[in-house]
Amino acid sequence: MTSDKLHIILAPPCTQPPAPLSGTQPSGAAAPEPIQIDTAARTVAIDGRQIDVPRLEFDLLAHLVLNPRRAFTRQQLMAAVWPDCRSSDRTVDVHIARLRRRLGPGRRKLISTVFGIGYKYLPTP
Template structure:
């Protein structure tokens, strides 16, 4: 579990190793999210587990100091807003963010609609190409997350 202070001064509670199962918007504009641990692999519920394969190198590398994105060894030029969005997602893998959280973390002074995030996600997916566009996953009813091992 982690508690983070967002740039807008609000606090965010993150429960690691949980996935959203159900999202309900209440009449009072509250959002109720039901979380659960990831499902077990049905092929090995209690049986022996095969040895883990050596970790693969991450397909997307971010150098925030030099503001460089490398995809499988080749550099990808990105506009500032797209770089900031991709860097935030890659630096927090497998963590789902709402559009509001992404805007507060990446563009705190932006007054645009949260749909701006959708536009930049679509552009990033196009730039990443067919082999990596699915690394940025849509979490329905929530927002987006980065899945590094696709």
């Protein structure tokens, strides 16, 4: 006797619409994000150009980019990104400064300082 089993494979929803067939975007379409994070491959691309980012900075940038427009305190970032680290909150400031240098002058403002709170990622409008 055979038993019939139904297997359901759930795929995550597509987060990006398919690219247009022509080389141009339709009018009114949002511009692609300047920072692309691939958490599975642990890669960062800025304007389509891959850059090397050390592990701790990658984790921090990925957390900010994957939670756009949300302000995080330094303590929240430490707990989310480096839960076992016992360093001071200034560690976050140092890594943010390094990330801003890596992003370059045209993109460093994407990581915004929220005075009295911490930091947030502001994608392009």
